[in-house]
Amino acid sequence: MASDSSGMDYEKYWRRLQQVGLNAYEARSYLVLMGHPRFKALELAARARVPRQKIYEVLDSLVDKGFAQVIQGPWLMEQMRKQAEHVGTRLVDDVIVAVDLGRRPFVCTGDSGTIYTGEALILATGAEAKWLGLPSEEKFRGFGVSACATCDGFFFRGKDVVVVGGGNTAVEEALYLTNHSHDVTLIHRRDTLRAEKILQDRLFRNPKVRVIWDSVLDAVIGVDEPPGVTGVAIVNVKTGERTQLKTDGVFIAIGHRPNTDIVKGQLDLDGEGYVLTQPDSTATKVPGVFAAGDVRDKVFRQ
DSSP, X not given: OOBOTTOOBHHHHHHTGGGOSOEEEEETTEEEEEOOHHHHHHHHHHHTTOOHHXXXXXXXXXXXXTOSSOEEHHHHHHHHHHHHHHTTOEEEOOOEEEEEOSSSSEEEEETTSOEEEESEEEEEOOEEEOOOOOHHXXXXXXXXXXXXXXXXXXXXXXXXXXXEOOSHHHHHHHHHHTTTOSEEEEEOSSSSOOSOHHHHXXXXXXXXXXXXXXXXXXXXXXXXXXXXXXXEEEEETTTOOEEEEEOSEEEEOSOEEESOGGGBTTBOBOTTSOBOOOTTSOBOSSTTEEEOGGGTOSSSOO
């Protein structure tokens, strides 16, 4: 088994890739629903068919925030898990498919069939990227199509990339990708961006970025063996003209969708599906139910 100095068993996590989802954490009277950042790096890399040894090297990236000596990110995650266990937390891996907030104690059902109960519940299921819904986008997702520049940008070092979108997320993704790519193309369906002015100024000043206005992504073009992106087809919304553009990667940056389906009709949600909480609080309208992280925050996010 491959592992690092902290004793983390990477092979164990590799085998769990197909099981990534919501993890149920039951600690005495507290039931906590959380996302799956532990497996995200492995999941993305596996979908991109990166050799395992390369993944281990990526996971061995250095972290120095708050520590006198440089430490490894995986080691920090493992220490956080051990700390939770040390204070009495019981960690259970499961995928929560239903939540009943209409009775006490609260009841959560896992896809394993296990029933979890708790007098309090913290919803921290996060948010996921929105997609365009194109068949070709789905086909090459993980093979050149991504929704996370910070996750996958290094795969495109020295290559051409395309970013789709016109808000803060799209501009931030495009600017970040200039650290890896020498040619970043931003495709936007309108003739102006929605991003904040300061971000737009930075974008327009960057010589590595060009913008294609009034256009939408019509298809992702690529090859099957080995799977990979070779270009995109775009359509001008004003003229209807369809053109093709060569590229090695496509980043979809059209916003995020909170993972709140399991509490619809039970908690107050805003128009975009984010959990509404009391001012300056994580408390929801249901006493004992709290929301934390990307499931309620549209500003800072992770």
